[in-house]
Amino acid sequence: MTDFTKTVRKLCDASVKDYVNPYSYLDWPESMDLEQWFTSPELISLYGTDTFEGLTEAQRKKLSFFEAVNFFSLNINGERALVQGLAERLYRKGNDAITSYLHHFLDEENKHMVYFGGFCTKYAGKTYPDKKVVFPQEYEPGERDFLFFAKVLVFEEIVDVYNVAMSRDERLVPLARKINLLHHRDEARHLVFGRQIVKDLFSVYAPQWSDEIKQRVRDYLKTYLAVAWKEYYNPEVYRDSGLAEPYEIHETAFQSARAREHRKRVSKGCVTYLLENNILDEEPVL
Amino acid sequence: MKTETEIREALRSWIANTNGKVQPEQLSDETPIIEQRIITSLQVMDLIFFIEKLSDRSIDVESLKVGVFRNINAIYDNFFQD
Numbered sequence: 074m075t076d077f078t079k080t081v082r083k084l085c086d087a088s089v090k091d092y093v094n095p096y097s098y099l100d101w102p103e104s105m106d107l108e109q110w111f112t113s114p115e116l117i118s119l120y121g122t123d124t125f126e127g128l129t130e131a132q133r134k135k136l137s138f139f140e141a142v143n144f145f146s147l148n149i150n151g152e153r154a155l156v157q158g159l160a161e162r163l164y165r166k167g168n169d170a171i172t173s174y175l176h177h178f179l180d181e182e183n184k185h186m187v188y189f190g191g192f193c194t195k196y197a198g199k200t201y202p203d204k205k206v207v208f209p210q211e212y213e214p215g216e217r218d219f220l221f222f223a224k225v226l227v228f229e230e231i232v233d234v235y236n237v238a239m240s241r242d243e244r245l246v247p248l249a250r251k252i253n254l255l256h257h258r259d260e261a262r263h264l265v266f267g268r269q270i271v272k273d274l275f276s277v278y279a280p281q282w283s284d285e286i287k288q289r290v291r292d293y294l295k296t297y298l299a300v301a302w303k304e305y306y307n308p309e310v311y312r313d314s315g316l317a318e319p320y321e322i323h324e325t326a327f328q329s330a331r332a333r334e335h336r337k338r339v340s341k342g343c344v345t346y347l348l349e350n351n352i353l354d355e356e357p358v359l
Numbered sequence: 360m361k362t363e364t365e366i367r368e369a370l371r372s373w374i375a376n377t378n379g380k381v382q383p384e385q386l387s388d389e390t391p392i393i394e395q396r397i398i399t400s401l402q403v404m405d406l407i408f409f410i411e412k413l414s415d416r417s418i419d420v421e422s423l424k425v426g427v428f429r430n431i432n433a434i435y436d437n438f439f440q441d
Contacts, residue, residue, distance in 0.1 A: 208400040320412035
């Protein structure tokens with residue numbers, strides 16, 4: 074049995090042990106008072122900007138609500154694509170070793186959307202739509218699979234840093250804390266799986282790719298990292314929070330030195346992993 | 360409110376700036392920016408934010424038709440013409 078097969082077996086056992094019913098596990102208040110914290114203030118996209126400094130406590134809390142709706146929405150949007158990709162890979166030839174875990178992965182991602190979607194629709198009456206566009210493209214052998222799992226890794230590692238911080242933040246509304254905690258519990262397993270499969274796929278396929286293809290893959294991944302972060306600075310959030318000039322706020326906040334430092338710090342875990350395994354050959358500009 | 364010329368120039372500058380290797384004067388209104396990989400699919404999300412800012416309208420990505428980002432002409436026709 075290979076190390077990876079052993080890891081997959083352990084992860085399956087842990088998923089069975091940690092199984093929860095998403096419909097009975099959480100208590101959902103009928104309505105939500107928006108004068109509470111839903112996102113840790115330090116994780117709000119505008120934290121540290123002049124705009125944020127100029128807001129009253131009540132305005133900051135309202136902003137924290139729409140930031141939570143955005144965070145949960147971008148999770149839903151990421152998970153919709155993830156579920157499609159996982160389903161496509163179930164029982165595919167050559168995937169015998171991972172199929173048993175893909176069942177858990179799919180199940181858990183669907184449950185996350187139940188929590189996230191439940192919060193967004195019940196309290197905000199909507200989710201924020203995905204702005205990503207995918208154009209058809211031809212791939213080299215292994216490139217599509219590798220990029221699929223590498224994007225999952227990047228997305229989930231960043232999200233998990235937020236989940237961990239917010240699951241411990243006692244200032245937050247209990248429901249928001251608990252959703253972050255539940256997500257982190259499953260994600261901890263997904264991250265182990267993600268790191269392993271990304272490393273394995275790269276070591277199998279990269280030697281078959283030309284230098285030009287390797288560069289294309291690395292450039293794509295670096296751009297994906299930057300783009301994934303853009304979604305955290307959503308102009309619609311600022312508009313819904315009652316702020317004027319939402320697109321100017323979006324640009325100023327994204328380009329601020331403090332925000333760059335924040336993105337670098339939060340991305341450090343996954344960037345270091347990708348660099349250490351020669352998947353990336355230089356730090357991405359975030 | 361920006362004029363049609365100003366909008367086209369703003370789009371041209373944004374595309375050149377995002378690509379980093381082409382100059383604005385190398386981009387005509389018909390240059391196929393996606394086909395020539397001047398803008399990648401990942402960068403289109405950023406382009407959408409930029410178009411929303413210029414047009415002051417939100418874009419419903421799920422209802423977009425194929426080819427709306429093909430070139431500056433297509434972008435102007437699809438997002439700035441009433």
